[in-house]
Amino acid sequence: MENQAQHLNSAPNGSAKQSTGKQLVGIIFMLAMATKMFLLPIYLLRSTGRDAYIIMAINGAADLVSLVVMLAAIKKAGDADFFELMVGLLGKIGAKIAVALIALFLFFKLNISVGETLAFYGTNVFTDFNKTLMIIVLLVFLAAAANHTLRSICRLNEFFVPIVGLCLAVLIAIVIMTSFDLANIFPALQNTGAFKHGLISHASWLGDFTPLILFVGRTKMKKHTVWFAGGAGVIGTCVALFFAIVMSAAFGNVPTLADTTTNISNILQFSMGNVYGRIDMISSILWSIAIFIEAALFSYAVCRCVAFVIGKNFHFRISLGVCAALYIVQVFALVDPVNFSAVYASVYGSAISTVFGIAAPVLALIGAVVNNKRGKQNNDDEQNRSVGDKTFIKEES
Amino acid sequence: MESAERITGGFKTPTNIVTHEFKCGKKSGAILVHPDLSDTQTVRAVIYALEHCAKSCAALDEFKRYALLEYDVNILSDPDEVTHNLLCGDIILCVEGQSDYGVINARKYTTRSITEPPTETVMRGPREGFIEDIKTNLSLLERRLKTPDLCIDKIEIGRRTKTSVAVCYLGSVAAKHVVEKIKERLNKIDIDGIVDSHYLVPYIEEKPLSLFTQTGISEKPDIVAAKLLEGRVAIIVDGSPMVVTVPFVLMEEFQSGEDYYQRSTYSTFIRVLRFFALALATLLPALYVALQNFHYTLIPVRFMVTLMTAIKGLPLSPIAETIFVLLLFEIIREASVRMPRAVGMAMSIVGALVLGETAVNAGIISSPAVMITALSSIALFTAPNLIGPMSVLRLAFTLIGGLCGLFGLILAVLFTVHYVSSLNAYDAPYLAPISPLIYSDFKDAIERAPLTAMKKRPKSIPNINETRQG
Numbered sequence: 001m002e003n004q005a006q007h008l009n010s011a012p013n014g015s016a017k018q019s020t021g022k023q024l025v026g027i028i029f030m031l032a033m034a035t036k037m038f039l040l041p042i043y044l045l046r047s048t049g050r051d052a053y054i055i056m057a058i059n060g061a062a063d064l065v066s067l068v069v070m071l072a073a074i075k076k077a078g079d080a081d082f083f084e085l086m087v088g089l090l091g092k093i094g095a096k097i098a099v100a101l102i103a104l105f106l107f108f109k110l111n112i113s114v115g116e117t118l119a120f121y122g123t124n125v126f127t128d129f130n131k132t133l134m135i136i137v138l139l140v141f142l143a144a145a146a147n148h149t150l151r152s153i154c155r156l157n158e159f160f161v162p163i164v165g166l167c168l169a170v171l172i173a174i175v176i177m178t179s180f181d182l183a184n185i186f187p188a189l190q191n192t193g194a195f196k197h198g199l200i201s202h203a204s205w206l207g208d209f210t211p212l213i214l215f216v217g218r219t220k221m222k223k224h225t226v227w228f229a230g231g232a233g234v235i236g237t238c239v240a241l242f243f244a245i246v247m248s249a250a251f252g253n254v255p256t257l258a259d260t261t262t263n264i265s266n267i268l269q270f271s272m273g274n275v276y277g278r279i280d281m282i283s284s285i286l287w288s289i290a291i292f293i294e295a296a297l298f299s300y301a302v303c304r305c306v307a308f309v310i311g312k313n314f315h316f317r318i319s320l321g322v323c324a325a326l327y328i329v330q331v332f333a334l335v336d337p338v339n340f341s342a343v344y345a346s347v348y349g350s351a352i353s354t355v356f357g358i359a360a361p362v363l364a365l366i367g368a369v370v371n372n373k374r375g376k377q378n379n380d381d382e383q384n385r386s387v388g389d390k391t392f393i394k395e396e397s
Numbered sequence: 398m399e400s401a402e403r404i405t406g407g408f409k410t411p412t413n414i415v416t417h418e419f420k421c422g423k424k425s426g427a428i429l430v431h432p433d434l435s436d437t438q439t440v441r442a443v444i445y446a447l448e449h450c451a452k453s454c455a456a457l458d459e460f461k462r463y464a465l466l467e468y469d470v471n472i473l474s475d476p477d478e479v480t481h482n483l484l485c486g487d488i489i490l491c492v493e494g495q496s497d498y499g500v501i502n503a504r505k506y507t508t509r510s511i512t513e514p515p516t517e518t519v520m521r522g523p524r525e526g527f528i529e530d531i532k533t534n535l536s537l538l539e540r541r542l543k544t545p546d547l548c549i550d551k552i553e554i555g556r557r558t559k560t561s562v563a564v565c566y567l568g569s570v571a572a573k574h575v576v577e578k579i580k581e582r583l584n585k586i587d588i589d590g591i592v593d594s595h596y597l598v599p600y601i602e603e604k605p606l607s608l609f610t611q612t613g614i615s616e617k618p619d620i621v622a623a624k625l626l627e628g629r630v631a632i633i634v635d636g637s638p639m640v641v642t643v644p645f646v647l648m649e650e651f652q653s654g655e656d657y658y659q660r661s662t663y664s665t666f667i668r669v670l671r672f673f674a675l676a677l678a679t680l681l682p683a684l685y686v687a688l689q690n691f692h693y694t695l696i697p698v699r700f701m702v703t704l705m706t707a708i709k710g711l712p713l714s715p716i717a718e719t720i721f722v723l724l725l726f727e728i729i730r731e732a733s734v735r736m737p738r739a740v741g742m743a744m745s746i747v748g749a750l751v752l753g754e755t756a757v758n759a760g761i762i763s764s765p766a767v768m769i770t771a772l773s774s775i776a777l778f779t780a781p782n783l784i785g786p787m788s789v790l791r792l793a794f795t796l797i798g799g800l801c802g803l804f805g806l807i808l809a810v811l812f813t814v815h816y817v818s819s820l821n822a823y824d825a826p827y828l829a830p831i832s833p834l835i836y837s838d839f840k841d842a843i844e845r846a847p848l849t850a851m852k853k854r855p856k857s858i859p860n861i862n863e864t865r866q867g
Binding site for chain 2: 020022023121126127137138140141144145148149151152153159160281282285286293296
């Protein structure tokens with residue numbers, strides 16, 4: 001009898017299945033809520049006011065639709081991975097162009113998560129944060145993650161999901177105990193102009209599920225994996241939405257007070273967390289593991305895409321290159337990493353994210369369907385050929 | 398005699414070999430003995446038997462059939478093989494005019510008796526431990542596993558030492574590809590000699606440069622037998638009381654043989670405590686330094702006041718102070734392991750009183766730093782096999798925590814877990830059953846369920862027969 005660990009988790013590098021269904025569920029939970037809980041609610045609040053949570057809900061729902069498409073692609077792909085599907089769909093050169101564009105988008109998302117992490121630690125956790133040096137520690141981790149396998153990242157995530165879940169539970173409990181007035185989120189949609197502007201310019205946080213292209217053809221799917229994965233996405237989105245609602249309730253009437261330091265941790269500074277020896281802050285810091293893991297996945301995805309585009313598996317050199325580029329963008333290209341997200345929160349940023357947020361899963365799904373059809377056709381052809389051969393042999397005899 | 402000289406001629410100091418010549422009929426004969434390795438009584442009896450029948454026997458075959466009927470005799474022709482047997486303690490019988498040799502088993506070595514191993518003492522359960530003799534070790538194992546399914550494949554490793562190595566496993570339980578891979582790796586070893594089982598470890602590990610050990614080590618036959626029953630493979634080396642077991646998962650470091658001889662609830666509690674203690678041991682100094690250097694707002698106010706009073710006027714920064722105390726502890730520990738027992742008490746006094754107490758009184762280090770290092774070090778001993786890697790990690794984490802605060806510390810922990818989760822020796826995920834999550838294996842991981850509940854073998858370890866009990 002074959003061993004579970006053996007056939008699910010111990011395939012050598014580059015072999016077909018590197019992730020289990022449970023690991024996929026864990027990854028989706030992290031991706032669904034990670035960056036959506038950091039600076040996005042603040043930007044939304046400042047541009048839209050108390051209706052921020054509605055935009056968050058719309059964005060979350062849109063991302064969930066892309067998740068459903070991606071899960072359908074993973075389900076249908078069988079053993080073919082995303083890159084094989086792209087080659088089958090667009091040809092070799094077309095696939096390389098498409099993957100190169102996706103790699104750029106993933107690099108863009110990687111910058112978002114890294115920038116927000118640095119902003120969180122720089123403004124909320126440290127009084128004096130030397131970004132130029134501190135980012136190196138982060139880059140070492142990202143390079144290591146990109147240099148290993150998808151299986152390692154999945155296991156890392158699986159290991160920390162309970163800790164992140166526990167921190168979220170603590171944060172939610174503290175928020176619930178806080179005396180904010182939920183009625184502050186009403187009346188809704190009074191300023192439709194601001195709402196529209198917020199909706200158009202903050203679609204930038206779409207496409208959080210794009211790294212799931214790596215799971216196409218490399219995940220051991222069970223009967224109910226798709227449902228659990230979808231459920232994890234919904235739960236993650238709901239958690240992010242919950243904190244956005246609390247933020248709207250706390251700052252809905254005074255959105256100008258919400259600055260970039262008023263994110264998951266600082267909102268709690270006004271809450272009961274302060275009474276309990278900053279348990280809120282400790283929980284927030286531990287929760288940031290979710291962002292680190294998300295960044296690691298983005299980094300790995302960028303490296304895999306670049307490796308496909310250049311056609312060589314120089315993972316170590318590619319990861320070094322990606323980290324060097326990330327360092328340049330974060331340290332030299334921008335004065336303040338917080339600005340990166342601020343620049344990103346624009347109509348142009350939203351347009352890019354929307355296009356890629358939709359394109360990547362749709363391409364994966366179409367590729368999977370086409371691949372399946374081709375597979376079926378080939379099978380039919382083979383069957384017809386064998387039937388024809390048998391008839392020929394009979395006629396001959 | 399020519400055939401005897403052929404053997405003794407190969408020795409740089411032939412005087413180590415005792416040669417006894419005798420007459421057999423018209424021919425002459427000789428026996429060669431290595432007196433340090435052979436049983437004197439057997440040698441004496443063999444000489445008596447040979448002398449007694451010498452007149453009626455003139456060939457090796459005749460000696461074997463008539464004179465040495467009660468002894469284990471082999472006829473060999475290869476001089477190298479004969480020399481090897483002589484060095485193992487056998488008596489070599491040579492007869493003039495014959496190129497073959499008679500090899501009479503007379504091996505006897507002085508071995509220590511079976512005692513409780515000092516590294517795995519228990520309050521309950523068997524107290525037998527392996528010794529340096531492979532035969533005794535195999536018999537200890539075979540006494541516990543009375544089944545024809547127990548496979549023992551013997552090989553010799555070492556061009557000069559020719560050390561006997563036994564690969565033991567249960568044929569209908571252990572995964573065949575794991576056994577084959579281990580044997581293949583052992584057979585590929587080309588070294589002049591191995592003197593202990595630890596010599597084999599780098600050859601059978603997938604990542605020999607790793608900080609974390611990927612093989613289990615045990616001195617107790619009950620533990621090794623239990624591991625074989627779970628589908629693992631044991632490697633016994635002649636001359637070593639340490640038996641190596643593979644595949645290995647990190648969770649094994651948190652399990653003790655005694656866990657299975659106590660009430661399951663208590664064992665579960667102890668295991669949880671071990672996990673907590675190890676986290677404390679590795680992270681406490683780093684957290685202390687990080688909080689003091691960067692995140693003092695996270696320290697509760699009352700504790701902060703006490704801390705401020707204690708560190709007031711210290712010449713060293715928190716990171717330098719903590720690393721100094723940690724290194725001091727490592728030096729004292731290393732010295733106490735190496736030094737003779739007679740001076741152990743003096744060492745403790747010097748370490749604890751002179752260095753610790755006086756340094757605090759002199760205002761060089763603070764009492765919280767000493768207390769945190771002491772707590773961390775005591776906690777480290779709850780998982781004795783992890784002392785090495787965790788001591789290194791503790792120092793690294795403290796350094797990173799002191800330089801980069803919680804930001805660096807979290808990343809360092811993530812980096813370590815990521816690395817550890819990538820270890821996958823012999824198809825056994827190193828962090829199983831936590832990551833990858835294997836629910837059924839939790840019965841013998843953090844929890845220690847009653848044996849009645851463990852109906853299946855652990856899925857983390859490759860095996861071909863998962864049912865343990867009906």
